[in-house]
Amino acid sequence: MKINWFKYASPTAFYPVAGRLVPVFGVAALALMLFALYWGFFETPERLGGTNPQKEYYRIIFIHVPAAWMSMWLYLVLAAWSAVGLVFNTRLSFMMANAVAPTGAIFTFLALWTGAFWGRPSWGTYWDWDPRLTSELILFFLYIGFMALHSAIDDNRRADQAAALLAIVGLVMLPIIYWSINCPDPNNCAALHQRSSVTDIESNILTAMLVMTLGFWLYSFAAAFARLRNIILLREQDSAWVRKMVDEAGAGPSSSPPPGAGAADGLDAGGHRASRGVSV
Amino acid sequence: MLNVFWCILQRDLTLALRRRTDVLTTLFFFVIVVSLFPLGVGSERELLRMLGPGVVWVAALLASMLALERLFAADYDDGTLEQLLLAGQPLSLLVLAKILAHWLLTGLPLVVVAPLMAMQYSLEATAIWVMMAALALGTPVLSLLGAIGAALTLGLRGGGILLSLLILPLYIPVLVYGAGAVSVSVIEIADTQPYFALLGAFLLGGLVLAPPAAAAALRISME
Numbered sequence: 001m002k003i004n005w006f007k008y009a010s011p012t013a014f015y016p017v018a019g020r021l022v023p024v025f026g027v028a029a030l031a032l033m034l035f036a037l038y039w040g041f042f043e044t045p046e047r048l049g050g051t052n053p054q055k056e057y058y059r060i061i062f063i064h065v066p067a068a069w070m071s072m073w074l075y076l077v078l079a080a081w082s083a084v085g086l087v088f089n090t091r092l093s094f095m096m097a098n099a100v101a102p103t104g105a106i107f108t109f110l111a112l113w114t115g116a117f118w119g120r121p122s123w124g125t126y127w128d129w130d131p132r133l134t135s136e137l138i139l140f141f142l143y144i145g146f147m148a149l150h151s152a153i154d155d156n157r158r159a160d161q162a163a164a165l166l167a168i169v170g171l172v173m174l175p176i177i178y179w180s181i182n183c184p185d186p187n188n189c190a191a192l193h194q195r196s197s198v199t200d201i202e203s204n205i206l207t208a209m210l211v212m213t214l215g216f217w218l219y220s221f222a223a224a225f226a227r228l229r230n231i232i233l234l235r236e237q238d239s240a241w242v243r244k245m246v247d248e249a250g251a252g253p254s255s256s257p258p259p260g261a262g263a264a265d266g267l268d269a270g271g272h273r274a275s276r277g278v279s280v
Numbered sequence: 281m282l283n284v285f286w287c288i289l290q291r292d293l294t295l296a297l298r299r300r301t302d303v304l305t306t307l308f309f310f311v312i313v314v315s316l317f318p319l320g321v322g323s324e325r326e327l328l329r330m331l332g333p334g335v336v337w338v339a340a341l342l343a344s345m346l347a348l349e350r351l352f353a354a355d356y357d358d359g360t361l362e363q364l365l366l367a368g369q370p371l372s373l374l375v376l377a378k379i380l381a382h383w384l385l386t387g388l389p390l391v392v393v394a395p396l397m398a399m400q401y402s403l404e405a406t407a408i409w410v411m412m413a414a415l416a417l418g419t420p421v422l423s424l425l426g427a428i429g430a431a432l433t434l435g436l437r438g439g440g441i442l443l444s445l446l447i448l449p450l451y452i453p454v455l456v457y458g459a460g461a462v463s464v465s466v467i468e469i470a471d472t473q474p475y476f477a478l479l480g481a482f483l484l485g486g487l488v489l490a491p492p493a494a495a496a497a498l499r500i501s502m503e
Contacts (some may be wrong), residue, residue, distance in 0.1 A: 141449040148445055152436050161500040162432045166446060169428055169493055173450050180453035180478075 009090045011232040012241055018225040018232075025222035032215030036062060040208035048205065060118045061205065066213040068111035071139060074104035074220060078146070079171040082164030094160035095235070097167065098150060099227040103220050105143035112136055135178040142170040156235060284369045285377045292381035295354075302350060307389045310343040314397045325402050332401030333462035336411065337418075339397075340390050341451050344419060347386040348426040348447070349440050351378060352498070356434055365502055372491035375498065379420075379427045379491065387419030403462075410465040410472055417479040418458040424483075424490035425450050431497035454482060 008014045040062040048058035078100045085093035115133065116126040127133065146163050153159035201209075236242045296303055317335045318328055355361040364374050394415050398408045429447035433439040461475035 138449050138452060141445070145446045145449065148442055149432060152433070152438070152442050158500055158503060161503075162497065165428075165493065165497055165500060166432060169450070172489070173453075176453050176482075177449070180456045 006088075006090070009088075009092050011092050011095065011236060012239075014092055015229060015232050018229050022222050022225045022229070025218045025225065029215050029218035029222055032211055032218060036208045036212035036215055039204065039211065044204045044208060045202055048202070054122055057118065057121045060114050062208050062212050064111060064114040064118055065209055066216045067107045067114065068136065069213055070216045070220060071104055071108035071111050071136065073217075074100055074107060075139060075142065075167075075171070075174070078104060078143075079167045082167040086161065086164050086168075091160070091235075092232075094164060095228055095231045096224065097164060098160075099224040099231055100220070101143055101147050101150075102227065103223045105140065105147065107216070107220075108136060108140040108143060112140065131178070135174075138177055139174070142167075142174070146170070281369065281373060284367070285373055288364075288374055288377035289381050292378055293384065296381070296385045302347075303385050303389065306343050306347045306386045307393060309346060310339050310390055311393065311397065313339040313342060315400065318400065328401040329403060329466070332398060332403050333407075333411065333459040335401070336394060336397050337415075337455050337459040337462075340394075340415060340419060341422065341448070341455060343390060344386055344422045345426060345444055345447060345451075346440075347382070348423075348430045348443060351382050351427060351430040352434055356502075361498070362502060365498065371495040371498065375427060375431075375494045376487075376491040379423050379494070382427070383420050383423040387415075387423055390419060391415045404466065406469055407462055407465050410469070411462045413476065414458045414461045414479060417476065417483055418454045421454050421479070421482045421486045422451060424486035424494075425454075427494040428490060428497055431494045431501055434498070434501040454479070457482075 008017060040059055044059070046056060048054045048061070078097050081093045081097040081100065084090065085097065112133070115136070119128065120126050146167055149166055150159045150163040153162060233242060314336055317331065321327065321331065352361060355364070365371060367374070391412055394411055395408045398411055403411070426443075426447050429443050429450075432446065433443045436442060457475050457478050461472045461479070464471045464475065
């Protein structure tokens with residue numbers, strides 16, 4: 001049997017699939033997040049840490065750490081889709097990269113914002129030029145740069161490819177930037193932000209944190225797919241299948257197509273779709 | 281192949297020297313920005329000595345970024361760039377020649393006037409030498425990375441502002457180690473070695489990776 005690996009690489013084919021997946025991921029994300037919040041508030045100890053424990057305010061960890069993880073992961077996803085788009089020249093990959101970018105930027109912002117509120121009680125400052133904070137801030141700039149470049153170019157094809165190239169350059173630079181601010185002085189690598197310590201964390205806290213991460217991840221799927229559907233509609237607005245769908249959805253008199261147009265679309269929709277499936 | 285390289289280099293240098301204002305504007309921008317800081321933060325010697333390396337580096341970053349817009353813009357407007365893309369020569373090599381010309385016109389002058397700027401901040405002689413060496417190694421990296429951004433934003437409305445948004449975050453490693461080398465040299469000159477090794481590594485990495493990336497960006501922009 002021959003599998004067509006690129007079947008869903010066509011926006012036309014993936015549009016309905018994305019529509020079916022959005023509620024699935026959305027509901028699952030909501031359930032996981034609610035569970036994680038419940039677990040985080042009621043089933044975890046009141047303090048975190050040994051000799052100098054953090055009190056109730058440590059619970060911000062359940063938003064902060066998952067958001068920070070997702071912010072980094074989503075940049076990887078963004079760059080991966082960009083690379084796939086540049087290599088295979090598939091339009092849907094670029095659209096996916098675009099759909100992921102705002103979610104990634106939001107998680108980056110959320111990580112910085114919650115970090116500031118956590119930093120105030122525990123370090124006594126909202127902001128410090130600590131390596132992790134600084135690299136998260138730069139990650140935020142990279143997301144903004146990606147979106148700004150894309151929206152500055154009117155031609156979709158050029159915008160897609162240019163932003164994709166930028167994402168890949170950013171991906172190459174990201175470890176260098178991280179490591180350069182992590183250890184600007186080779187003799188002295190002190191940092192305010194603690195090292196990650198997933199292994200020796202209390203198990204209930206860890207459970208809530210990991211479940212929340214999973215919830216955030218599923219939420220990212222739902223948000224990206226919902227955004228992807230909008231992008232597909234926007235870009236394919238002149239194609240026959242979108243017009244047909246719009247006509248069917250808005251069958252009322254207000255949005256009826258000009259006489260004759262509907263019938264012609266109906267006729268060539270099938271052929272159009274088939275040709276589109278090939279030339280993704 | 282090398283012929284083309286020299287040809288482009290010579291052409292760009294000749295063009296720029298016929299219109300010297302462009303080169304001088306960048307240089308004076310650098311001088312003015314550096315001179316503004318003592319007026320803003322106060323002129324105590326200790327404070328300036330501490331701020332000096334960072335201020336000079338940030339000013340160099342901004343000056344080299346401002347000049348980036350001109351890297352491809354003129355050739356784009358008069359169609360030369362299209363001819364370069366069509367020429368049967370490796371585009372990365374042509375881009376490298378343009379980057380080198382750009383650095384000779386904007387980066388090198390900064391290296392030369394940097395001692396003057398450092399004196400305004402009452403840095404010692406050794407620190408000044410370190411600063412010059414760090415700038416000589418670091419500013420080519422700025423031109424190399426910047427070329428990618430310049431190629432991506434070619435011919436866009438408000439390209440200059442956008443360029444700064446794309447490129448400045450990528451300049452951070454050069455800034456950190458460039459300014460770090462000078463700061464460390466004030467304490468112990470022998471400690472600057474790792475900084476120079478890393479700046480050199482950035483330069484070599486940039487020389488290999490940036491021209492193909494910029495060439496790819498040009499092809500996307502000119503499609």
